[in-house]
Amino acid sequence: MMRSIVGIATLVLAVIGILLATPAAQAQTVDVDPTPDRATISLNGASTVTIAWGVTRSATAPGTVNAPPAQLSVGGFNAGTSGATLSRVFPTAGTQSTTFVETFVIPRELAFRAARSGAPILVSRTFTDIAFGSNDTGVVALFPGGPGSEPFSIRRLDLTFDDRSRVRVLSKGSRLRAIAEINTTGSGLIVGQWEVASATTTAGTPVFRPLALVRQNVAGGRRVFITSPPLPTRFEGTNLVRLNITDPATGFDEPELQYYVTPESPLPDRQQPRLLLMTSPSPGTPLTLTTRFAWQAVPGAKAYKLEFFPAVPGPAPPAPQDEIVASLPLDPSPDPQPDPPGGRAAGPLTGIVLPGAVTETRLKDFTLAHLPAQRRYRWIVTAIGEDGAILGASAMQEIYKP
Structure with missing residues (x-):
């Protein structure tokens, strides 16, 4: 009887150990922090905006983080895509950071559309860990400013x-x-x-x-x-x-x-x-x-x-x-x-x-x-x-x- 009790206790402790270890093994994260997170664009012509996407990956194994072209939207409506696919290999496990720097050209027509609607242009990038499937999205808000940004x-x-x-x-x-x-x-x-x-x-x-x-x-x-x-x-x-x-x-x-x-x-x-x-x-x-x-x-x-x-x-x-x-x-x-x-x-x-x-x-x-x-x-x-x-x-x- 005593051996049975000891065996059961040992089995329970093993299961608990597995359950406690599993979340730690699956705690794979990707965090995205854009700089700047907002900017002002002109209505007098096409505007150039440079964004630095700071990406931090925490994982128990090496892996790759990818991001498809950035999505542009105004007032909840899709306004197209911009930029190329971004990708970076993280050669080791643990927490590592990298930065993607890219420049967007915002056409004047899109700035007019934002000014008329009263909503900013949102530039969003979603970065995904290919090995574990975790992801995060960074968003930058572009506000039309200067002459013409007031109500029509x-x-x-x-x-x-x-x-x-x-x-x-x-x-x-x-x-x-x-x-x-x-x-x-x-x-x-x-x-x-x-x-x-x-x-x-x-x-x-x-x-x-x-x-x-x-x-x-x-x-x-x-x-x-x-x-x-x-x-x-x-x-x-x-x-x-x-x-x-x-x-x-x-x-x-x-x-x-x-x-x-x-x-x-x-x-x-x-x-x-x-x-x-x-x-x-x-x-x-x-x-x-x-x-x-x-x-x-x-x-x-x-x-x-x-x-x-x-x-x-x-x-x-x-x-x-x-x-x-x-x-x-x-x-x-x-x-x-x-x-x-x-x-x-x-x-x-x-x-x-x-x-x-x-x-x-x-x-x-x-x-x-x-x-x-x-x-x-x-x-x-x-x-x-x-x-x-x-x-x-x-x-x-x-x-x-x-």
């Missing part, structure tokens, strides 16, 4: 015609385009459409119809110029054009441009324009939304044009180097416009066209917004005849916007 939005939208004017009078069948100048923050896609309201609808509530779709990528919070297709000039009278942006949402009313189309005819016999008499505003009246411009009617006038010019003409500032221009080019030969009586050295800052039956007006918000405050401006009203001839013009006058 439109801060300002300005419209002019292809000669940089804000109001046009032209004959039927003439060529005309509009240009949208857009100031943005962040990176994203502008979605919208050019729309026109023909003269057949502008006598009442204008009815806009689509003219062309717009899809323009923007990166880094830049100034963007988008040119319209040729505008229809077959409808005589006052026509309207605008760029209706549907994405991203804007917090302002989109401006509209007016162009007045006269009948197509040979060049008329020019006559000396008559003086157009203004009845309002009186000298010293400030320029506000309530300022009333009124004048005496000119016989035969089919339209009146009110324009504002700089008080002190000067050269236009040079175009910045960070502009983006849409692929559609400007018309290389836009229709010229004669200077109105009174002369001017610089083009108008803004203006409006009114039907010939209207002899008074007040400026709307988006028109007045083109004229910065605390400055003086020159202004003039011109009467346009049926054939596009200038029938009369007021004296060039000055007004102050407080």
Whole structure:
């Protein structure tokens, strides 16, 4: 009996020894520590990122650690792979460390995608011990930074015609385009459409119809110029054009441009324009939304044009180097416009066209917004005849916007 008890105790101790020894024999580990674990990349072009993958292997026998190409992802979605397979032989048992250094090139398109989604680009490497199957994954987060990394939005939208004017009078069948100048923050896609309201609808509530779709990528919070297709000039009278942006949402009313189309005819016999008499505003009246411009009617006038010019003409500032221009080019030969009586050295800052039956007006918000405050401006009203001839013009006058 005593021998049986001793035998059983010996067997139990042997089993316990085996159970205690097995985890130790199987305690094979691989630990991955990337340096750096986060970095900032640019939105202005492709970015180069160097990563050092520190790998530590603990095992009871020699072995090899492998890692397939790195996985790239944004917001949980796979964005491809990069790099080659990494491999290192560990010739002895025990704990050993090594470092893999590699350089990744992150394309600008992937940085845009991360900026739009608000999620970083994740670069991950999984290292596996071939002999024992243990593995670990290192992850590096890349964050888009600098200009364009903020949320995408439109801060300002300005419209002019292809000669940089804000109001046009032209004959039927003439060529005309509009240009949208857009100031943005962040990176994203502008979605919208050019729309026109023909003269057949502008006598009442204008009815806009689509003219062309717009899809323009923007990166880094830049100034963007988008040119319209040729505008229809077959409808005589006052026509309207605008760029209706549907994405991203804007917090302002989109401006509209007016162009007045006269009948197509040979060049008329020019006559000396008559003086157009203004009845309002009186000298010293400030320029506000309530300022009333009124004048005496000119016989035969089919339209009146009110324009504002700089008080002190000067050269236009040079175009910045960070502009983006849409692929559609400007018309290389836009229709010229004669200077109105009174002369001017610089083009108008803004203006409006009114039907010939209207002899008074007040400026709307988006028109007045083109004229910065605390400055003086020159202004003039011109009467346009049926054939596009200038029938009369007021004296060039000055007004102050407080």
